[in-house]
Amino acid sequence: MTAAHRRRLGARHLILVALLALLGSAGAFAAVTGSASAHPSPSPRVTDPTDSHAHGGPSPADFADIRRARPDARPPLNQPSASTGTFTARCGRNENGHRNPDNFIVTPGVRNGAHHLHDYVGNLSTDAFSTDDSLRAAGTTCARGDKSAYFWPVLRLTGTEPGPEGNDDGGNSGRVLTPDSVALTFRGSPTAKVTAMPEGLRAITGDAKAFTNGAGGANGSKDAKDARARWSCTGFADRHLTDKYPLCPRGSSVVRLLDFPSCWDGRHTDSAGHRTHLVFPDAATGRCGRGFTPVPQLRMELTYSVPRGPSFAVDSFPEQLRKPVTDHADFADAMPAGLMATVVRCVNEGRRCG
Template sequence: MGRKKKAFAVLIPALALVATACQETPGVAQPNGPQATRTANPAAYPGRPAADDGSGIPNLQGGGQQNGGAQGYGRPTAQPTAEPPADPAAEPPADPSAEPPADPSAEPPADPSADPTDGTGGQNGDGGQMGGDGGQNGDQGDGQNGDQGNGDQGNGDQGNGDQGEQPPPNPELRADQFVDIRKAPRVRQPRRTRQASTGVFASECGVNEGQAHSNPDNVLAAPGVVNGAHHIHDYVGNLDTNAFSTDETFAAAGTTCTNGDKSAYFWPVIRLRDGQDDSDRAAQSTADGNIGSIVTPSSVKLQFLGNPRSKVTAMPQFIRVAVGDAKAVTNGLKNAHASWTCSGFENRAFTDKYPLCPQGSQVKRVLNFPSCWDGQNTDSANHRDHIQFPDARTGQCPQGTKAVPQLRMTLAYNVPAKPLAFALDSFPESGHDPVTDHGDLINVMGEQLMRQAVNAINKGARTTGKRRR
C-alpha cells in the first residue's frame, strides 16, 4: 500500500502538468480534416455594418453588386486607428487597397442617366432594387422607387451614402447615349393570323408649328398641376389641353385635326442643345435642366392600327392612354416602350439610345400605344391597368381584355447626326435619357368617327375619315 500511494503521488502532478500544457498550446488545423469556421469580431470594425452573406465580415466594396451594401448603407470610410486582431488566422489584417478613397472628389458620382442595365438605374446597381449604396430599404437612399434617389444625407442613385453629397440638379447628357442606327437591334413584329385586323385609320393634325400649343403640364398624369411634367409638351388635336382640362372642356374645344378628331395628342419636345430658347417659359425650362431651341417635327403621323390576331372594337370616349415612362431612369425599364430609329432604317430601333442617322435620313420616334382594354374603365390609378399591351411575341391581348384600335405616333426630325447635338426634354433627375421618351392620348374622337375608324381597320382599308370643310 505504501508503494501504491507513493506512485499516485507522483502521477497526479504529472497529469496536472499535461492538462495545463494542452490549454496553453494554440490549435493547429489538420491537413485532411474539417477546417474551423472563422468568425469576425465586429468590434474590430467600429461603425461598419457586416455584409449580408452570413460571414460576419464587413462589405468593403459598397454598391454596384447585387447584394452589396446590404441595408442601404453607403461605402465605408477608412478606419486608420483600428487595431488589427492579434491572431491573423482569426481575422485578416485590414487591406488599405480595399477601401474607397476617403476624398469623395477622388471618385466621381455615378450618372443616373446611364444605361439602367449598367448598375446605375437598373435592378442591381447603386440605386437599384438591391443596390448597395441606395438600396430598397436603405437609410441613405431610395433606390428602387425614389425619383431622385436622395436619402437623409447620402444619395442612393449616386452611390455616396456616407459622404453626404447631393446629386447634380441636372444630370448631364452623355456622348455614349448616341449610337449609329446600324448598330440598333432589329424590330420584331408578331405574325398575323387570318383573324387579324389589318386596316389603318389616320388623323392629320399638324406638327404644332411655331409652338402654337405647348406647355409643361400633363393633364393625364398630373391633372390640376401647373408645370406637372417639368418639361415642355407639344400638343396637336384638341386646342384646350392643359393642366385644368376636363372631359367637358375637351368636348367643347376645337381641334387642329382635319377630320374633326378632337382627341388630345402630346409628347415631350426635342431640343438642339446649342440653340437659344426665346420662349416665355425659358427660365422655367432652364431651371428644370431643359436647354436649347425646340425643334418642330418635320412630320407627325397619328395612325390607328388593328390587332394581328383579332378584330378591334371601339375604344370609349375620354379614355386616357399613355405609353413609355418619363421616370424610367429611376423606375426601371418595365414601361419603357418608345423606339428611336431613322428613316430608311425602320427595321432597327433603340429604346435606350439616340440614333445617329446617315446623311439624308431623319431621326424618328415611334410610340406604339397599348391597345387591350378592360372593357370598363377609361382610366386607372397608375394610368396603365385599364389598358394593356398585347403579348409582344404573339400579339394576343391578355385574358379579360379586348383589342381596340392601337395608336402609333411617329415623329420625324431633322437634327444633326452628332453626339450631344440634340436631346429629349425630361424630368430634372432623368438627364435627358432617351429611355424616358413617352406619349399620351385622350380620346375625344366621337362615336361616329370612332365607328369609321373601327370599320376601316377591320376591313383592311386605309383612310383618314371624313375631312372637315
Template sequence: MGRNTRKRRTPLAAKVVAGAAALAVGGGGLVWANFHASAHEEGPAHHRTRSAAAQVATIDCPDVGQQLSGVPDRARGEVDGELATMDSQITEAYQRLATTRRAQAGDPRFVQNTILGPLKDRRKAIIDRIQLEIDRAGGRADDNLDQLAGCQGRPAEQPQNGDGQNGDGQDGGGQDDGQNQDGGQNQDDNGNGAAGPVADDFIDINDVEPNSRDSENGLAANGDGGSTGTFTTDCGVNENNLFNSDNLIAAPGVDNGAHHVHDYVGNQDNDAFSSDEDLANADTSCRNQGDRSTYYWPVLRLQDGTEEFDANELGGGAEGNVGRILKPAQAELKFVGNQQGDVVAMPKFLRIITGDAKSFTNGDANANSSWSCTGFEDRQVTDKYPLCPEGSQVVRTSNFQSCWDGQNIDSANHRDHMAFVQEDGGCPNGFQAIPQLQVRLVYDIPTPTVENGQVRNPYAVDSFPEQLHKPITDHNDFINVMDEDLMNEVVDCINSGEDCQ
C-alpha cells in the same frame, strides 16, 4: 415661339419649387447654381458636351404612383395632387444635390444627412396623406407604401435595376474630384451639367443590329390575320405653337405637373385644368373635325445655345430643359387593328400613357422608347439617341397599348386599365382589343458629332430633371375625343381591312 397662354392657378407646391429651383441661365446653357460652369467654348460654332458620367449623380426614388391600385374615384384628384407634390420634392432635392458639391466633397454623409434623409421624411408625410385619402373615400390603402418613402443618390452611369428597393442608401456618387465645387469650374459638362445628355447617350445607327427589338411593349399589334385595316388622322405638327409643362392625365389640376414641356396636336384646349367638357367643346388641329383627341409628347431640343421662350420658366430652362425646341417635320398618327380578331370602339375620353417618363430610375418595366433613322427603320434602339447619316432624319416611334379592360377610361396608376397584346397577338383575359394608336415623329436634326468622349450640338428629349434626358424616358400620351360617328368609322375601316383617312 409661343405657348399655351391659358390663365391658370399656381398651386403652393409649384411656388415652393419655383423658389427652390432659382437657377441662372447664361449662354444658352443651364447653370445649376454653381454646380457647374458653362462649358460653351468660344471659337468654332459648336455647342460642346463632354461625358460627365463619372461626376454626375441623380436622385432615385421609388415611383409611388405606379404602386397604387384600387383608389376610389372620388380620391383620385387628391391622390394625383399628392403625387405631383412628390415629383416637386424630387426636383427640389435634385437641385439641392446639384448645388452643394463643395459640401459633398468635404463630408461623405452630407447627401444622406441633408438631402435624402429630409426627403424621406417629406415623402413619408405625403404617403400617409395618400393612405388617409384612400381610406376616407372607402378604399383600402396598401400598408406597405411606407417602404417607398426612402430614396437614394446614385451616379448617372450606375445601371438602374428598377427593383424599387433602396431605403436609406448612401449617396453613391455625391463625391467629386474637387474640380466641381461651389463656384468652381467643371470642364466635363455641356452647359447643362447633370441634366445631360452625354456622349454615351448616342449611337451611330449603323452600329445598331437590324431587327434586334422584339415584339413586346408596343410594336405593331396587327399582322396578316385579324383586323388588318388602318385609319390615319392628320393633325399637323403643332403649327399653333401649343406648348406647356402640364400633364392632364397624370397630374390633372397641377400647374407644371410634367416638369418638362409637351408638344400638342389635335385638341387645342389642353392644360392641367381642362375638363372633359372643355376637351369636347375645343377646337382641333385635326383635318377631320370629328377628331378632337389629345395627342402629346415631350419636345425634343437641340442644345445649341438658343434661349427659348421658356428659358427662365419651370418645365423649361429652370428645370434643365434647354435649347431650341424642334418641331417634327412629320407627325404620323395611325390606328391599326389586332392580329387575332376585330377591334371594338374606344370609349370617349379614354386615357392612355405609353412609355415611362421616369424609366431611367424606375427601370424598364414600363419603358416603350423606340428611336431610329429614316432609311434604317429596321434598326430600333431604346436607350440611345441615334446618330443618323447625311440625308437621314431622326424617328421616334410610339406604339400604344391596345387592350382595354372594357370598363374604365383611366386607372389609379394610369396603366392598369390598359395592356399590351400578348405574344400570340391577342389580349389578356378580361381585356378587349381596341384600335392601336401608332405615333411616328420624324425630325430634321443636325447630326451631333461624338469624338473622344465629347458630343457637339446634342439633341435630347425633355425630361424630369433627375432623369438626365435619357432617351429611354421617352413617352407619349393620348386622350380619345373622337365623336361617335368618327370612332365607328375608324373601327369599320380597321375591321374591314381598308386603309382610310
C-alpha cells in the same frame, strides 16, 4: 540715417511682411474651404453640347450609330381573324406652337406638373385643367372633328440658345424643334377585330422616369418594363433603339416611334397609375390577355431634322438627365362617336383611311 529712422523703416517692413502672410493665409483658407469670396474660380468651359453639367444631360454615351443597331424582332404573324387596316388622324405637327409643361392625365389641375415641356396636336385647349367636357367644347387642329389630345415631350437642340419658349427649371435647355412630320396612325390586331375606344379613354406609353426606375440607372438594369418608346432614323425602319439616341447618316432624319397599349378592360377609361385599364398585347402572339379586348392601337411617328452628331435631347424630369429611355407620350380620346366608328370599320375591313 539715424538709428530712430532705421527703427521706423524696420517696423514698416515687419508690418508689410505680416500683411503679406495674412493675405497668403486667406488664399490658403479659400482653397481649403472653397470660399467664392476669396478667390472665385472661373466658370467651367462647355466644350460638348451635351455636357451634363451645363444641360442636365444627356451624355455622349447616350448616342449610338443606327447603322450598328440590331434588326428589330419580327412582329407577331397575322392570323386569319386579324384586323389589318389603318386610320390616320391628320392633326398637323404643332405649327401653332401649342406647348406647356402640364399633364392633365398624370397630374390633373397642377400647373407645371410635368416639369418638362410638351408638344400638343389635336385639341386646342389642352392644359393642366382639361376635362372631358372642356376637350369636347374646344377647337382642334385635327381633320374630321377629332378633338382628342395627343402630346409628347419636346425635342431640343442642345447647346443652342432657346427660342421664345425659353429653357425650363428642369435643366432642359436649347431651342425647341417642331417635328418635320407627325403621323398618328390607328392600327389593328394580328389576332382579332377591334372594338371602339370609349370616349374619354386615357392612355400613356413609355416611362418618363425610366432612368431612375432602372433602365440604365445606378442598379445596372438593362431595361424597365414600361420603357416602350423607340428611336430610329429614316431609311432604317427595321431597327430601333430604346436606351440610345440614334446617330443618323447624312440625309437621314431622327425618328421617334411611340406605340400605345391596345387591350382594354371593357369598363374603365382610366386607372390608378394609368396602366391597368389599357395594357399591351402579348409581345410574341399579339393577343390580348383574358378579360381584355383589342381596340385600335395608336402609333405616333415623329421625324426631325437635326445636325449630325450628339446634338439633341428630349425634355425630361430633372433627375432623368434627358435620357432617351425616358421618352413617352399621352393620348385622351375625344373623337366624335361617328368618327370612332369609321376608324373601327377601316381597321377591321383592312382599308387605309384618313
